[in-house]
Amino acid sequence: QVQLQESGPGLVKPSQTLSLTCTVSGGSISSGSYYWSWIRQPAGKGLEWIGRIYTSGSTNYNPSLKSRVTISVDTSKNQFSLKLSSVTAADTAVYYCARVDTAMVTYDYWGQGTLVTVSS
Amino acid sequence: QSALTQPASVSGSPGQSITISCTGTSSDVGSYNLVSWYQQHPGKAPKLMIYEVSKRPSGVSNRFSGSKSGNTASLTISGLQAEDEADYYCCSYAGSSTFEVFGGGTKLTVL
Numbered sequence: 001q002v003q004l005q006e007s008g009p010g011l012v013k014p015s016q017t018l019s020l021t022c023t024v025s026g027g028s029i030s031s032g033s034y035y036w037s038w039i040r041q042p043a044g045k046g047l048e049w050i051g052r053i054y055t056s057g058s059t060n061y062n063p064s065l066k067s068r069v070t071i072s073v074d075t076s077k078n079q080f081s082l083k084l085s086s087v088t089a090a091d092t093a094v095y096y097c098a099r100v101d102t103a104m105v106t107y108d109y110w111g112q113g114t115l116v117t118v119s120s
Numbered sequence: 121q122s123a124l125t126q127p128a129s130v131s132g133s134p135g136q137s138i139t140i141s142c143t144g145t146s147s148d149v150g151s152y153n154l155v156s157w158y159q160q161h162p163g164k165a166p167k168l169m170i171y172e173v174s175k176r177p178s179g180v181s182n183r184f185s186g187s188k189s190g191n192t193a194s195l196t197i198s199g200l201q202a203e204d205e206a207d208y209y210c211c212s213y214a215g216s217s218t219f220e221v222f223g224g225g226t227k228l229t230v231l
Binding site for chain 2 (some may be wrong): 046063078105110
């Protein structure tokens with residue numbers, strides 16, 4: 001059973017960089033045809049797709065966040081990471097990592113989510 | 121990247137059927153049979169309920185079904201149960217520039 005777990009600071013100051021890591025267990029991040037994605041959800045609001053990475057290192061980002069987002073992968077650690085720069089209060093949200101089947105474009109496994117608050 | 125349009129809320133009594141719509145455009149829902157639906161209970165991660173418009177993952181009740189017509193996809197839940205009360209989100213592939221887009225979510229209340 002594949003499991004994903006987000007980790008990182010729960011509090012980030014405005015203008016700084018938000019950094020999160022997703023650790024994948026129960027399977028190799030390099031096996032199969034999957035993208036590894038980040039999605040966020042502000043309190044009481046809907047889901048927003050942030051971006052994704054393939055284990056080859058190929059990335060795709062939400063056009064509205066592209067200038068601030070970097071997603072990377074470390075296959076040796078079975079992890080992938082998110083960096084979001086120049087954060088503001090609007091970036092406060094629960095951040096989820098998820099596995100995406102490339103053919104069906106389905107988010108079949110999700111992490112439990114981690115709340116990141118942007119505040120001084 | 122505009123979110124897909126869903127009704128903010130729907131409700132139904134136990135045993136009844138409800139349908140949640142998800143309206144996109146000819147660039148996303150209308151162009152690809154890559155619409156999926158997710159159920160999210162409070163404080164929990166979303167769970168895949170329907171993929172490729174109408175397919176159910178193993179373990180998902182056959183009370184859940186999906187369909188699509190033009191730019192609008194729909195999720196139908198029949199025989200409503202109290203445990204179905206949750207938020208539901210649709211998601212569609214939107215091409216190689218926009219990639220994926222989610223709906224704004226629909227809160228289902230079981231009366």
